[in-house]
Amino acid sequence: MSAVRCVDLCKTYRQGDQDIKALDHVSIDIAKGQFVCLSAPSGGGKTTLLNAIGGLDIPDSGEVYIAGERIDNLNKGELADIRLKQIGFVFQAYNLIPVLSARENVEFVMQVQGVPSAERIKKSTAILKEVGLEGLEDRRPAEMSGGQQQRVAVARAVASRPALVLADEPTANLDSKTADELMALFTELNEHHNTTFVIATHDQRVMTYAGRLIRMLDGRIVDDINQRAA
Amino acid sequence: MNIVFRLAWRNLWRHPRRTWLTTGAMVFSNILLVFMISLQFGMYGLMIDNALQVFTGHVQVQASGYNEDKKMRQTVPDIIPLANSIRTTLNSETVAARGWAFALASSEDRSFGIGIYGVEPEFEAQVSNIPGLVSDGRYLETDNAAEIVVGSVLARNLHVKVGDELTLLGSGLDGSFAAAVVNIVGIFDSGVNDIDRNIAEIPLRLFQETFFMEGGGHQIVVVGDGLEAVPAIRSTVQSMLPDDSDLVVLDWDEIQPGLKQAIQADMSSSFFMYLVLVILVSFSVLNTQLMSVLERTREFGIVMALGLRPGRLGRLVLLETAMMGLIGAILGAAAGGLLTSWFTSHGLAFPGMDEMAARFNLPARMYPEVNVLTLSAGPAVVFVFTMLAAIYPALRLRWQNPVDAMRVA
Numbered sequence: 001m002s003a004v005r006c007v008d009l010c011k012t013y014r015q016g017d018q019d020i021k022a023l024d025h026v027s028i029d030i031a032k033g034q035f036v037c038l039s040a041p042s043g044g045g046k047t048t049l050l051n052a053i054g055g056l057d058i059p060d061s062g063e064v065y066i067a068g069e070r071i072d073n074l075n076k077g078e079l080a081d082i083r084l085k086q087i088g089f090v091f092q093a094y095n096l097i098p099v100l101s102a103r104e105n106v107e108f109v110m111q112v113q114g115v116p117s118a119e120r121i122k123k124s125t126a127i128l129k130e131v132g133l134e135g136l137e138d139r140r141p142a143e144m145s146g147g148q149q150q151r152v153a154v155a156r157a158v159a160s161r162p163a164l165v166l167a168d169e170p171t172a173n174l175d176s177k178t179a180d181e182l183m184a185l186f187t188e189l190n191e192h193h194n195t196t197f198v199i200a201t202h203d204q205r206v207m208t209y210a211g212r213l214i215r216m217l218d219g220r221i222v223d224d225i226n227q228r229a230a
Numbered sequence: 231m232n233i234v235f236r237l238a239w240r241n242l243w244r245h246p247r248r249t250w251l252t253t254g255a256m257v258f259s260n261i262l263l264v265f266m267i268s269l270q271f272g273m274y275g276l277m278i279d280n281a282l283q284v285f286t287g288h289v290q291v292q293a294s295g296y297n298e299d300k301k302m303r304q305t306v307p308d309i310i311p312l313a314n315s316i317r318t319t320l321n322s323e324t325v326a327a328r329g330w331a332f333a334l335a336s337s338e339d340r341s342f343g344i345g346i347y348g349v350e351p352e353f354e355a356q357v358s359n360i361p362g363l364v365s366d367g368r369y370l371e372t373d374n375a376a377e378i379v380v381g382s383v384l385a386r387n388l389h390v391k392v393g394d395e396l397t398l399l400g401s402g403l404d405g406s407f408a409a410a411v412v413n414i415v416g417i418f419d420s421g422v423n424d425i426d427r428n429i430a431e432i433p434l435r436l437f438q439e440t441f442f443m444e445g446g447g448h449q450i451v452v453v454g455d456g457l458e459a460v461p462a463i464r465s466t467v468q469s470m471l472p473d474d475s476d477l478v479v480l481d482w483d484e485i486q487p488g489l490k491q492a493i494q495a496d497m498s499s500s501f502f503m504y505l506v507l508v509i510l511v512s513f514s515v516l517n518t519q520l521m522s523v524l525e526r527t528r529e530f531g532i533v534m535a536l537g538l539r540p541g542r543l544g545r546l547v548l549l550e551t552a553m554m555g556l557i558g559a560i561l562g563a564a565a566g567g568l569l570t571s572w573f574t575s576h577g578l579a580f581p582g583m584d585e586m587a588a589r590f591n592l593p594a595r596m597y598p599e600v601n602v603l604t605l606s607a608g609p610a611v612v613f614v615f616t617m618l619a620a621i622y623p624a625l626r627l628r629w630q631n632p633v634d635a636m637r638v639a
């Protein structure tokens with residue numbers, strides 16, 4: 001069964017008197033455990049596609065399936081449940097909750113899921129250590145650098161071990177060493193827990209980690225390479 | 231701690247000044263409400279006490295129908311023994327028998343039609359404040375002495391003073407001619423013109439002889455330990471009356487129905503004022519919560535994107551409001567209670583109130599009455615309206631799309 005399947009997705013934005021096709025008949029099928037990189041120039045439709053896959057935004061037409069379940073016709077509450085249980089998000093802007101500390105941000109999803117506190121603390125401690133934020137657990141977002149906030153956002157996305165991680169430019173604010181560490185973490189999760197990754201990026205190095213590289217341009221898929229097989 | 235609860239609490243203190251301003255509005259209005267309502271209840275209590283302590287008392291035994299018609303022949307037979315036995319049963323001195331008749335009172339040069347009460351000199355002071363209001367001379371002392379006390383205005387109108395004689399002319403129980411000559415021993419001044427001009431009191435036994443009452447009278451007045459005691463007294467007295475008797479036991483509200491109506495009218499007019507106050511406060515809450523929801527649009531987008539259902543987010547806003555409302559209610563009730571209690575023990579006087587008070591026969595100081603009801607009524611209503619005001623901001627979230635929300639800077 002596919003982890004993600006999109007059939008003929010279209011999404012048009014109106015800007016002034018111009019129609020912008022952010023998604024132009026996009027169909028993809030991502031198998032469980034795949035590590036996919038989505039690459040496109042700025043404005044190419046990466047974020048729009050990730051949002052459609054995550055049920056954050058409803059496409060104008062087409063169908064989206066997550067783990068075999070059709071989600072583009074669900075209501076807001078049902079979509080929220082799907083995201084809560086199956087998907088980890090890293091947003092393009094790190095989007096942390098300002099009133100919560102790094103640890104509380106990481107625990108947030110688990111807390112809403114109802115994970116008991118002992119387990120939450122164990123998991124959040126471990127994951128924050130892995131992204132190199134040991135000792136910064138109690139800082140609020142405003143007290144951290146952009147790169148640190150980004151790593152909190154990554155930790156939050158993967159802490160609850162979702163089956164699918166959607167990451168939008170996760171390395172944008174990181175130096176190459178930290179970026180490599182992050183990708184190592186992703187690869188490890190992918191290999192050991194069979195987590196499916198879809199990562200939108202400009203970053204050439206990130207693309208080298210990917211098993212599959214999908215290139216987009218103006219809302220269309222122009223290239224789809226299976227790198228591992230190659 | 232529950233995550234929604236924790237978020238709500240943190241969010242509340244994100245803009246402490248704004249939260250305190252809104253909470254302050256609630257506290258202020260709650261203090262005002264507690265104080266005003268307590269004052270009002272204190273005033274009602276006072277109004278009732280004042281009105282009842284002149285003649286009415288809390289409970290009266292009368293012949294049935296007497297309350298409406300006031301006919302001379304609607305008597306309570308053997309009234310003095312009955313009053314005695316009520317006194318014994320209730321183990322209370324605050325029971326007194328009376329008769330009531332119209333008569334023409336004549337001095338040497340003038341005559342006026344007045345109402346005459348026949349009273350038990352020994353007990354009347356326990357149920358009425360008239361004996362204590364004698365400003366000249368003394369009150370009645372002996373059971374059947376030919377003595378009378380008259381109101382100050384009546385004394386002036388009749389051109390009489392203490393020591394002068396009055397002639398009373400009227401008709402007796404059987405319709406025959408009734409007359410007595412009595413000595414003025416005291417003049418009372420209640421401050422209420424109607425009473426001071428139209429009322430005189432003589433001993434009950436003299437009254438019975440003069441008006442051929444054959445041991446009867448018209449009312450037995452009982453005063454209890456506050457209005458709360460009225461139903462119990464009433465049923466005790468009721469059970470003492472023989473089954474075949476034509477007597478009824480009435481409470482103060484039946485004897486003086488205007489009193490409760492006046493209070494109710496006053497209450498509904500002040501209710502309107504309170505409502506305006508409460509609505510103003512709710513608008514300030516609506517404004518605050520709407521602002522705080524709007525400025526957090528992006529954040530709400532994030533938590534929705536992470537998988538928090540919009541409904542739960544709505545509850546978050548309601549919870550924040552409830553916390554704020556609870557702080558406002560508790561602080562307001564506490565501060566209002568303290569302030570009001572201070573006035574309860576020290577009394578409250580407005581400039582110019584002496585004059586007003588004298589005119590309406592009220593004491594010069596007001597004592598608000600603090601109780602559970604006066605403490606909680608205002609804050610509870612403010613709380614409910616506060617929650618109502620948060621419903622719209624909370625519901626707005628349901629229509630919010632996470633992506634649009636996150637795009638907001």
Ligand SMILES: Nc1ncnc2c1ncn2[C@@H]1O[C@H](COP(=O)(O)OP(=O)(O)OP(=O)(O)O)[C@@H](O)[C@H]1O
Nearest residue numbers: 013014020022040041042043044045046047048049
């Ligand atoms: N809410 C919106 N309203 C109008 N146009 C939009 C909106 N969101 C996206 N677009 C347009 O849709 C197109 C695709 O946008 P999208 O954000 O998916 O690109 P992207 O590949 O993520 O770009 P970037 O690398 O800069 O993040 C762009 O032309 C963008 O201007």
Ligand SMILES: [Mg+2]
Nearest residue numbers: 046047092168
């Ligand atoms: Mg983007």
